[in-house]
Amino acid sequence: MAGRVRVAGLAVLVACVPAALAGCSLSSAQEHSILHRHSLVIGVKGDQPGLGKIVDGHYQGFDVDVATYVARKLGVPASRITFKTTPSSVREKVLQDGAVDMVVATYSITPARKTQVTFAGPYYVAHQDTLVRTSDSSIRSVHDLAHKRICAVKGSNSWKRITEEQSIKADPVPAESYGACMPLLVDNKIDAFSTDDLILAGFAAGRSDVHIIGAPFTDEKYGIGLRKGDLAGCEAVNRILTGMYQDGSAQRFLSRWFANTGARLSASVPQFEGCS
Template sequence: MACAPAALAGCSLGSSDQHSILHRHSLVIGVKGDQPGLGLLVNGHYQGFDVDVATYVATRLGVPASRITFRTTPSSVREKAIEDGTVDMVVATYSITPARKTQVTFAGPYYVAHQDTLVRTSDRSITSVHDLARKKICAVKGSNSWRRITDERSIPAVPVDVATYSDCMPLLMNGRIDAFSTDDLILAGFAAGHPDVHLIGAPFTDEKYGIGMRKGDLAGCEAVNRILTGMYQDGSAGRFLDHWFADTGAKLTTSVPQFEGCS
């Protein structure tokens, strides 16, 4: 099978696995549909940093934009969607964790975010993660963010369960929760244009965003890592970040992240 010029780096590895993302005519990519600046479905079209990264990777694997299908993939179903073939890969603020690596092969990270906290501008009682004790916080199904507070740091915050990240903003705005804590890029996207909320600017984790694919697709993973390196070296990553977050106040990193290694 002949390989497109853009995909030569991946072709050198070869792959006989029918589930590999290499040498595909088309790709179905899982993204978020409710995260401004990252993955947002607007009038039938997906847009955001994750969408730009996914498109960059796919085109360099030899799959043009016209043969990419984006599919909304909430946090709660990412592993299942990969395992059952609903999507070929996931680019959806998908933090690499030891537990997830037992089910999914991750390329990247393509960006390292940091968990921070969004509060109402009028609330001056929360200036660090420790101030979330006995405060109501948003707990998105399938996300680890709230557990990094209650479980990892043993801070007795009060989780309020919701299905998706977009459910958190109205709860914060109307006072039903006190804080919305997750990755700073996610929060920056939601906070854009809302002067009545602000990031406290007290990050406390590294969130390594990976590109999830079928467990064991090492050739595909290694090819994607080379593509991601090129994305930073040619300035595309910086342009994507500036386009979506330059006016949000988020502290952006435009150097190549240290990759986790494929496994």
């Protein structure tokens, strides 16, 4: 695939037709499993360069490539995928409501989120770093963010890792999405934009007015969010993700989007969290 996936039409969600004809019934978990889908609705980001972004009406990026690969291995071709823009603030809700079948949207696995979502993966381990204006040499590590204005995206844990986990007294400036952080930074309305290095690399690519400071301070385990309780689907996706690394597809996807960004890329199979 050339890095672009067309947005398919409305998904037709089909459960186990043979089972229905035979008079058997599926359990609730089986009925909602991604293993019983003729087509898939997949939540991705729409404003993150290199990961999930809409360009000329098409979704493209690393997360989109991973989602398409997983779907194909589940028996769903690109023509039967509907991608749905899914901001950080609604990722749990759209899974719980059944608006999407899975979420592949820089979705870090956390203990709190695991109480609401079943995660496959991680499919990649990123690291939180910080993006600043090139003209600003005062920020060299996360500790230099004290009393600095940082971007606080609704539904994201990145800024909380600074103010709560690191106990740094930064000044959060609210934003609806990561895409909204970039103009704030460039226009001097915030001093720093701190989140996963792959997200930052996508925004910084080809620009000279901003740069990543290169001082990572967390591990961000990107998981594929499934409806809570879909353990069979989770285990199937984990097997697919292992194959994605073994056949070289993961490295190819990463190189396609981040080879010239300066991001430190890993081609090793991440250690899976286990399905629960």
